[in-house]
Amino acid sequence: MSLASALPIRPRRLVASLLALAAVLVCAFGATAASARAQVNWVVHGHGFGHGVGLSAYGAYGYALHGKGYKFILGHYYPGTTLGQISGPNVVRVLLSTTSGDVTFSEATSACHTKLEPTRTYEAHRLGNTVVLRSSGGKPLAKCGATLRAAGAGVLLAASPRLVRAASGKYEAMILACIDPRTQEPVCSYAAKHGLTGQYSQFAIAGAAIGVVAPKFADWHKTFWDNLATSIELHQVGKVIAIDHRDCGAAKIAYGEAAVADPARETETHRKALAQFREEVGKRHPNMAVETGLMALDGSMEMLG
Numbered sequence: 001m002s003l004a005s006a007l008p009i010r011p012r013r014l015v016a017s018l019l020a021l022a023a024v025l026v027c028a029f030g031a032t033a034a035s036a037r038a039q040v041n042w043v044v045h046g047h048g049f050g051h052g053v054g055l056s057a058y059g060a061y062g063y064a065l066h067g068k069g070y071k072f073i074l075g076h077y078y079p080g081t082t083l084g085q086i087s088g089p090n091v092v093r094v095l096l097s098t099t100s101g102d103v104t105f106s107e108a109t110s111a112c113h114t115k116l117e118p119t120r121t122y123e124a125h126r127l128g129n130t131v132v133l134r135s136s137g138g139k140p141l142a143k144c145g146a147t148l149r150a151a152g153a154g155v156l157l158a159a160s161p162r163l164v165r166a167a168s169g170k171y172e173a174m175i176l177a178c179i180d181p182r183t184q185e186p187v188c189s190y191a192a193k194h195g196l197t198g199q200y201s202q203f204a205i206a207g208a209a210i211g212v213v214a215p216k217f218a219d220w221h222k223t224f225w226d227n228l229a230t231s232i233e234l235h236q237v238g239k240v241i242a243i244d245h246r247d248c249g250a251a252k253i254a255y256g257e258a259a260v261a262d263p264a265r266e267t268e269t270h271r272k273a274l275a276q277f278r279e280e281v282g283k284r285h286p287n288m289a290v291e292t293g294l295m296a297l298d299g300s301m302e303m304l305g
């Protein structure tokens with residue numbers, strides 16, 4: 001089955017934008033949000049959930065409960081498309097939106113050193129790596145640099161081009177890595193090499209996949225699964241990449257010295273943990289792609305599991 005034609009543009013809603021803003025503040029730009037938090041209070045009002053484009057999972061669920069079939073549901077959310085068979089590679093890329101992802105706001109008294117009329121609506125528009133403040137009609141009012149900051153009565157908004165990308169809500173993967181400081185740079189390089197920079201969420205836990213499956217760390221498991229589910233919901237990640245690493249202290253704690261006493265046994269220990277991890281992901285998210293590997297401290301990766 002395929003969705004064969006370009007999908008229609010749906011206007012972005014303020015609510016969706018605010019929620020996307022909230023999502024980004026929490027997830028994608030933790031450091032920025034944390035430094036901002038030290039200076040101001042963030043007040044974000046919103047309702048509903050999601051990015052406001054394409055198919056609503058809850059909506060589809062509701063229609064299904066009312067006896068509607070997939071043809072009706074797909075036709076409802078993707079008007080103007082046709083259903084058909086495809087041959088060849090089993091990958092269908094679907095254009096969700098061609099909107100710029102502008103963030104709109106009102107009730108602001110100033111933004112980008114420009115006085116604003118609180119009753120009017122303005123938008124933060126991405127232009128290359130910068131943000132332009134525009135009127136709701138699209139007239140450029142000020143150049144804001146990398147981030148637009150708007151102030152109002154107790155409300156402060158910040159929007160950046162990355163935020164705008166977040167509003168479209170589609171990222172590639174979640175990377176599960178160990179907390180070991182030696183793995184930070186190699187994991188980051190691995191992601192960059194695979195074109196994932198800025199396209200993945202990250203969960204760091206002692207042992208990576210071992211932290212998620214070893215009985216020794218049973219108390220942690222739920223936290224990971226909750227975070228993965230949240231990243232699927234917020235970032236629509238379709239893949240999880242678990243990166244265990246050699247000489248991992250957590251592997252020793254979890255399975256004992258003997259289990260990692262030499263490279264061969266260490267490999268086997270991780271192979272088992274990673275296989276279990278794949279199985280657990282499959283149980284919870286059957287359509288999720290899973291990649292599992294064991295990284296040496298020089299950054300080289302051996303796919304296992």
Ligand SMILES: [Zn+2]
Nearest residue numbers: 178180207248
């Ligand atoms: Zn480790």
